[in-house]
Amino acid sequence: MALTGEQITNYLADESLVLSAPDFEGAIQHLAYNSNDVTADTLFFIKGNFKPEYLADAKAKGVTAVIAPVDFTETLDLPTWVVDDVAAAMSILSMAFYDRPQDKLALIGITGTKGKTSSAYMAYEILREATGDKVALSSTLAVVTGTDPKFHYRAHLTTPESLDLFRWMAEAVENGMTHMVMEVSSQAYKKERVYGLRYDVGIFLNISPDHIGPNEHPTFEDYLECKMELFDHSDQIVLNADSDHFGQLIERAEMAVPKDGLWLYAQEHTDADEDMGADMSYRTVREDLQGSTFAVSAHGQQGQALELDGEYDLDMPGDFNQGNATAAMIATRLVGADPEAMRTALNEVKVPGRMQELTSAEHGTIYVDYAHNYASIAALLQFVRANERVDKLAIVVGAPGNKGVSRRPGIGQAINEGADVAYLTSDDPQYENPADINAEIAANIDADKVQIIEQLDRTKAITEAIQASGPNDVVVLAGKGLDEYQKIEGVDTPYENDWAIAQRVVNELTNEPE
Known part of the structure; x- marks a missing residue:
């Protein structure tokens, strides 16, 4: 080199x-x-x-x-x-x-406002099963370039800087990897982190307003344009026909690839005309808060050629995750995975920090999830209400500082639609005052409808929320997941992580003397 x-x-x-x-x-x-x-x-x-x-x-x-x-x-x-x-x-x-390592890997790139990480882990686990563990991963949570734990790295960006990305790709090739799954953020195109890189398959999950602010995208149009650049740099495209702004998406996708290189998927609708010409549709067979079974059906010659029809068990709840799984199935099929590998992998897939559940006889159910914008928080709260007996639903949440400013009103809106109690706290405040961030969130919450409690110490906020919950209550810890640091004044400050705090608090409460 x-x-x-x-x-x-x-x-x-x-x-x-x-x-x-x-x-x-x-x-x-x-x-x-x-x-x-x-x-x-x-x-x-x-x-x-x-x-x-x-x-x-x-x-x-x-x-x-x-x-x-x-x-x-x-x-x-x-x-x-x-x-x-x-x-x-x-x-x-x-x-x-690094001798163009991307040419030695079958590459899947995944973008979308929500669901990138879950879809990436689903595709990763499918390909691990299909290839005998010869797949690399670049996600918001981790970078994996080999089977040995020494080749598992903590991620700092959704999509790494190009120099790091190609170095990791070269390491993956050296370690015998044949495939790679990676999340592709809008910032990756905005800041040229993937300049000149092409994907064998690009997945476009969805689009809604996010990452709009002085340090990110000036407008939604700019955000959408950066997202759609994945189309221009993919040999084949898997596109969610249920996504908002589908008209713009399909127009751009059809310009980027030939007709037989575009694959549409959608949730099964009662009116077939609403399927938007999908090659593959999915529907819920059964679901609860631990997982689900969903059925996949092909439409037309192109969809039937994938040979994916049938029922699949998914070790993750929610129809939104069934959609993510369908996208991952189509994409991995296009790079060589077989349906049996999909059945095995989807039944076992775990995404660290996504919908992790903890129960307590006296203090109800606690969910830990990385949900961090309107779309993901609203979907999570609505799903909990639909599938859990809930006397009171509390959420512990904040918003990052110096980025994603446009998320804050949406977080408040999602809370207003789905929660009974909101503990507003810190979430990577960086150089901003977390109280000011929380004020922007609270401005979009009806205080007569939702009880607002501000506790800037996140550990205390989680502790207080769990302590105040009863046997039929649910507490959602949103945003931080398994992150073991808080970004404060430019410094990665050690933090216990939401899941660890919840476990510790429940254990302490369970072992309290009567």
């Missing part, structure tokens, strides 16, 4: 990214965008405002050349390729440096 100066110039020129190139005769042995990751003979990518003194320190550690929006050749005697898009350049050079 090395790049010459001539190769770097040529790769950038092929993408019309290079504005000027240095006369560089050395060889690059390492790539980095973080000064803490610099070693000898490093090509360093400057993505934002980078002070010359920091770059001087990086040079001392081993930076020998730079990719930047401005020239550092004279000021620091560092050969500089000046480009008009550093993030795109980093993606192109990373895939070249």
Whole structure:
């Protein structure tokens, strides 16, 4: 793994990214965008405002050349390729440096406002069963590049920076992986993290307003446009025909792939005309809060060719998860999985931090879930009410700081529609005051309808919610799942995690002396 100066110039020129190139005769042995990751003979990518003194320190550690929006050749005697898009350049050079590992993997990319992580784990488990555990994963929760636990990494972004992504792909190839499933966020396209990458199959689950704010997408239209870029970079597309804005989605998808490369799925409707021409439909056979059985039916020659008709047991509740499973089944079928592998995997699949349930005879049922916007919280609360005897439904929730500002009114709306009590608390407040964040959520809750309790200490909020619940009450802990840190003032601050706190509190209450 090395790049010459001539190769770097040529790769950038092929993408019309290079504005000027240095006369560089050395060889690059390492790539980095973080000064803490610099070693000898490093090509360093400057993505934002980078002070010359920091770059001087990086040079001392081993930076020998730079990719930047401005020239550092004279000021620091560092050969500089000046480009008009550093993030795109980093993606192109990373895939070249790691010998295009994506070409050695069958790739499934998954996008959507909700359901990406659940769908990714379903596809991952199906392919693990079908390939004999030769599948890599890149998700919001974890990155997996091999079967040994040392190749399991904590994720920091839904879609990693391109340099990390291609390095992990190369590691997966080296470990004998043949397939890879990855979540693809709108920010991945907005910030060119997957520039130049194509997927064998792209899954589009749904779209609703989210991630709109000064540090993310300026408008819903921009958010939708970034999401739809998955269509332009996929050889085949699996699309939810029940999604909002389906007209725009199908129009763009049909422009991106030929007709036989587009696969539609939908929940079975009483009126066949409402199935929107789906190739595959699904319906609930039975369900409870522990899981469900659903039936999949093919429509037309293209759907029948998949040979997926039949009933499947899913170890996750909710018709929304049945839809996610149907999408995962179609996509994995297109890259070689068989129906029997699907039956086995779906019956056993677990998504860490998703709909994890804990019960207490005296304090009811507690659910831990990563739900964090209107669509996911509303679906979760409505599902609990429909499938659980509930005297009182309480939710513990907050919203992140400095991102996803548009989510806050929606969280309040979902609470207003489905909860009796809301404990508003902290959830990665970053540089914002969590009380101010909670005020934005509370502004959309009818205080005459829902009791609002503010407790900024999340551990205390969870404890108080469980302590106050009775035998037929339900407490939903939303947003953090199994995260073991809170982002506060730019620092990952250790946090016990929602599931661990709930277990500890229930055990303490259960063992209380009478």
